Amino acid sequence: MKSFIILPLMIMLGIILLTGPKASADAGMTQDSLIYCSEKNISHMNPQRHPISSMASSISFAVYDRLLSIDPQTKSTRSSIGTLEKIYQNDTVYVFNIAKDISFQSNQFFTPTRKLNAEDVAFSFDRMINKDNPFYRPIEDFPYISHMDIVNNLISVKAVGPYKVEFKVKQPTNLLQPFLATDNSVILSKEYADTIIKKNLPIDTIDHYAIGSGPYQLNTFVRGRYAKLKKFYDYHGPKPQVQNLILTNSYRANKLLYKLFTGECHIISNPTASQMSFLQKVPEDFNILQKNTINGTFIIYNTKKPYLSTGALRRTLSSMFSLEELNSTVFFDQGHYIVELFDEKPANFLKIQNNSPSPATGSSSIDDVEKELLGENVSKPLVHERSDKFVNQFNEDIPEYAIPKKEIPEPGYELFAHVLTRDEYLEAYETLKQQEIEITIFQSNVISNTAHSKIAQFLKSNFEKKGIKARIKTYRTNQGQNRLKKGLFDIAIVNVYSDSESLIYQMISCRKNNRRRSSLNSNISYTGNYTGWCNDTLENMYEDLSYLDKNDPDAIRLQKYIMNILVNEMPVYPLIYNINLFVAMEYIKGLEPTPYGGVSFINAYIEKNRGTDK
Structure with a gap:
């Protein structure tokens, strides 16, 4: 079976050794664009609507901000655009201060008239628990929190000041802050939501035509295929060096690797085991980066x-x-x-606990399995x-x-x-x-x-x-x-x-x-x-x-x-x-893994004087 998989990869390796991946990649490369290809589908541009995945995490860090974040080394929570001010009422009320002077992006439907504030943070989570919210959706539509108990424990999320938001829970919990720091827990614009209602646009507009406050803003989105992003010049943090970012997915594993060598992808996510064996034969052409999940x-x-x-x-x-x-x-x-x-x-x-760790291949009868499992001493009990x-x-x-x-x-x-006694095993078998x-x-x-x-x-x-x-x-x-x-x-x-x-x-x-x-x-x-x-x-x-x-x-x-x-x-x-890994051409620098297995492009750049000679 291995030979059928490795053979086409070895043919590809021969071609690359003769021509080099850079030659094909350079043909489609510009100094201001990066193409990230993932095995994960792009069903929405709002990470709230995704399961935890490499694609959702990458979208989150490109387009949005989060109230808190995860330290990739210690896995503990830390401030992002929010800072915990206090916890009171027997650990059931959390108050966060929101950073000021953070701008939202714009699109064909919406141009913001104000900065991000506590109303936006409250709206982003209220839609998960408040059935009177026009943008409410059942919990099943937020797959990333399907295994968390926190949303069921949330009573309310509300602004208690222009830059102060309050989360109230039914019972004390240690899950609220990790939940708020999850890559998918992004901050949406309430003003954009109000505009969608006012213009009578579909409710899902907020999930497909993204408005966030991250380093990149959405330019074009084709659901299930790709998203084209461009640099957001009013971003409140360090400005990204790459002007344009394309996020796409490939349905076939071999096609994903092929696109890396043809220049249709500059970064790919999670190559298969056989592909990793292949990529290790030309390590000088790639950066292989390990994710945190x-x-x-x-x-x-x-x-x-x-x-x-x-x-x-x-x-x-x-x-x-x-x-x-x-x-x-x-x-x-x-x-x-x-x-x-x-x-x-x-x-x-x-x-x-005997000399035979498992039934030998080919056993088909109780007597054969019993003999192989228990050896000569058939009365010996089976114990893991x-x-x-x-x-x-x-x-x-x-x-x-x-x-x-x-x-x-x-x-x-x-x-x-x-x-697991002899009788128990034989009865089970x-x-x-x-x-x-x-x-x-x-x-x-x-x-x-x-x-x-x-x-x-x-x-x-x-x-x-x-x-x-x-x-x-x-x-x-x-x-x-x-x-x-x-x-x-x-x-x-x-x-x-x-x-x-x-x-x-x-x-x-x-x-x-x-x-x-x-x-x-x-x-x-x-x-x-x-x-x-x-x-x-x-x-x-x-x-x-x-x-x-x-x-x-x-x-x-x-x-x-x-x-x-x-x-x-x-x-x-x-x-x-x-x-979880991602593989980039060796001249793509500054990529960083996100806490939940995506890639952050904020510090990414394309090495200008890379040349073609090894």
Whole structure:
């Protein structure tokens, strides 16, 4: 399979080595224009209407401002155009001061008559919660907050002075400021909204014909294809050096790379694993920049299905394939194991404590699998490997505030390493053999779908080698989303675009609004719990974890506790993650990653005296 993918890339490599990518790129290059090509679709010019993605983040930093921002190094919130003044009334009222002398852009419908003020900030978030707001939309239309509880907790957002805005919440929360700092939480113009109403324009005008206060303003937008931006000369911050910016997307992975070499793109986002292997052969021609987020691939199980209803059933099915083989076959050994984010070794995640870590290829009968799993000692119990260090240390010095609120058993052997006995395993295996497991993937125009198809084929092959029938079903995004919501699936392959801290939580949260309001977006970025499984104890642990620094020893112990529960129950199976990257021609300088995986062009420039000789 690898040879069929690598061959055309090697042909391209030969052409480039002879002609050089600069020659073709220079043909379409001007000193005042940049073209950014992403695998993500441009459905709206308002990031509020996007899921968290590289494209939404890039639009946000090009066209808009945010009240707060995320420090890319510490991940803590910091001031942007707003500064927190005070929190009062038992931590339920937040007051922010707004920076002055910030100008809005203009377009064919609107010319601003005033500067940005508190009314604009209040309007931007009021439309999410106030049904009387003419621009109100249901929460499902703001995909980036579908996995957050904050909007359901917001009572009101209002201006309490010309440059002072107040957020009131029902209950104290640590989520408000991170929510306001999310790349998608942009500030809109209320005066523009009023003009849209006055001119009787469609309400969606505000989301398609963008008006912001960022360094670039919209010139042309063709939905689903491209956006042309131009320098905004009244921007309140450092002026961008590049005059024109074009944001576009490509439906095909190979076409994205091809455009990089022909000069139709100067920067591309998230090349595939095979493309990265290829690009590394000509490293002097490119800048490869790492983003601050990761793209994780998971299997989710429908725990409401009788044949997937227990941890033993799900663990047994998961033991039918090897993560290492998956990485080699599908990701060309370019992927990273998600369990390594939590200090777990891939081989130990489902390791059985004997000499045979998994069923050998070709087993088809209970007796064969039993013999290969248990060796000569068929009475030996099957146990996944546990972290003894964590078990022994968990309760020694963990602070009281970090102890789960629900009563739970003492964290000992039973909790951390449930024994999967011989009878449990064989019973689970016999149950699975009686079923045909449906593997759900989603039809999409994004690169990750190619990997999903290969993963599905890999799983099907491995299941069938163990005597478990399987079939692959591909659904359109909306149809697949509805099937997941209704529980009409067995297992599904999904992507999570996130930082490591929230990578798993959003898929197993107990919060009702998380399940009800979550949706798979057009880019298959998974942000909800469709497994039918959640755990109050785990929910409380994640709550306590949110108050701790990720490097705090207590946080590390809590994370270990969480991982052991997930290994026992296995509502989701973590596969492979890739660091989100973008690749630019080597003469494009000054690009910076944004907190949520996009690229900021504010300091970007094109090296003038680059020449053509190496």
